[in-house]
Amino acid sequence: MPKKKGMIRTSFSLVMAASLLVGGANVGLAASDLESTSNTETMSNSLAAAELPAKFKPSVEWVWKNRMVKEGSTNRKNLIFDQIYAGKGTLNYVVRWQSSKNITLQQRKDMASMLSRQINNWNKQLKGYDGWPYDHITVKIVGWAVANPSQILNKQSNEIVYTDTITDDLSKTDPNIPAKLPVAPNALSRFEHFMDPNYTYPGGLDKRFDMYLWGTSNFQGGAGGDWGQRMPDDYILNTLNSDEVQITEHEMGHGFGLPDFYEEHERPPGGFPMPTIMWAGNSPKITEWDTWMLRYTWSQVKKDTSRFPIR
Numbered sequence: 001m002p003k004k005k006g007m008i009r010t011s012f013s014l015v016m017a018a019s020l021l022v023g024g025a026n027v028g029l030a031a032s033d034l035e036s037t038s039n040t041e042t043m044s045n046s047l048a049a050a051e052l053p054a055k056f057k058p059s060v061e062w063v064w065k066n067r068m069v070k071e072g073s074t075n076r077k078n079l080i081f082d083q084i085y086a087g088k089g090t091l092n093y094v095v096r097w098q099s100s101k102n103i104t105l106q107q108r109k110d111m112a113s114m115l116s117r118q119i120n121n122w123n124k125q126l127k128g129y130d131g132w133p134y135d136h137i138t139v140k141i142v143g144w145a146v147a148n149p150s151q152i153l154n155k156q157s158n159e160i161v162y163t164d165t166i167t168d169d170l171s172k173t174d175p176n177i178p179a180k181l182p183v184a185p186n187a188l189s190r191f192e193h194f195m196d197p198n199y200t201y202p203g204g205l206d207k208r209f210d211m212y213l214w215g216t217s218n219f220q221g222g223a224g225g226d227w228g229q230r231m232p233d234d235y236i237l238n239t240l241n242s243d244e245v246q247i248t249e250h251e252m253g254h255g256f257g258l259p260d261f262y263e264e265h266e267r268p269p270g271g272f273p274m275p276t277i278m279w280a281g282n283s284p285k286i287t288e289w290d291t292w293m294l295r296y297t298w299s300q301v302k303k304d305t306s307r308f309p310i311r
Helices: 018-022 040-049 057-071 080-086 105-126 233-238 246-255 288-301
Strands: 002-005 008-013 090-098 138-146 165-167 180-182 211-216 222-225 228-232
Touching: 057 288, 080 090, 080 105, 080 246, 090 105, 090 180, 105 138, 105 246, 105 288, 211 233, 222 246, 228 233, 228 246
Parallel strands: 090 138, 090 211, 211 228
Antiparallel strands: 002 008, 008 222, 165 180, 222 228
């Protein structure tokens, strides 16, 4: 269930299927393919005028009104929508590696590709819809936070490694969690500064990081929010080449403001018309219901034109 610590919106996803930890399900998107037209402007206009399909309308509207509005899940102006807008179609990550495992150069390249695939699996659902201006999101890893720099094997001259650490409070109650928690500089973190419209990142916008991909040894399940996605280190390494990565995509969904559905009272009274990746373990992929929930969310938050100016 979602938990809040200060201003951090966090959701824990206890997906217990053992198969996920050894590679996950590699399946295609269930949502309708919205990329078959070459006329982007025409496509955008037609989709903007489209109504929410009747079979999704009751559940999508109920979740928006009774979960997202009541819980304020879209109030913070640091959703992935906001991050993409602020980055002009880009997202920057720092990998927070709370693990003793080394990371090879190929694994680092694959990690960047994996993040790009998962973010763009969500972005495909928005492409051409209701004024969403980005066909593809450029995702980069701009730093590596580790306890020991020797873990970054064959480090390249253009790679940035951070070695500062703090104590992970979770390790105080769970001795299996490493106590040392690597951190990147707060000065470069959008999470720390998004409320200040006049903030300037040292080195410029390209040097900032929007979120962490956070791998932790012996961590159970996953967690996600506008700060990033956290999951077991082994899960990350075992899903680097998967087309869709269930836990990672689920946690990214929270970054867009979408909620969990663990308890019966958290779900629409009439249920869902089909599975959803946001109900942990219910679907291994983004479904058409998730597509319309994401679109509906965008249509609601974009009404604040000061937050999302027309581009």
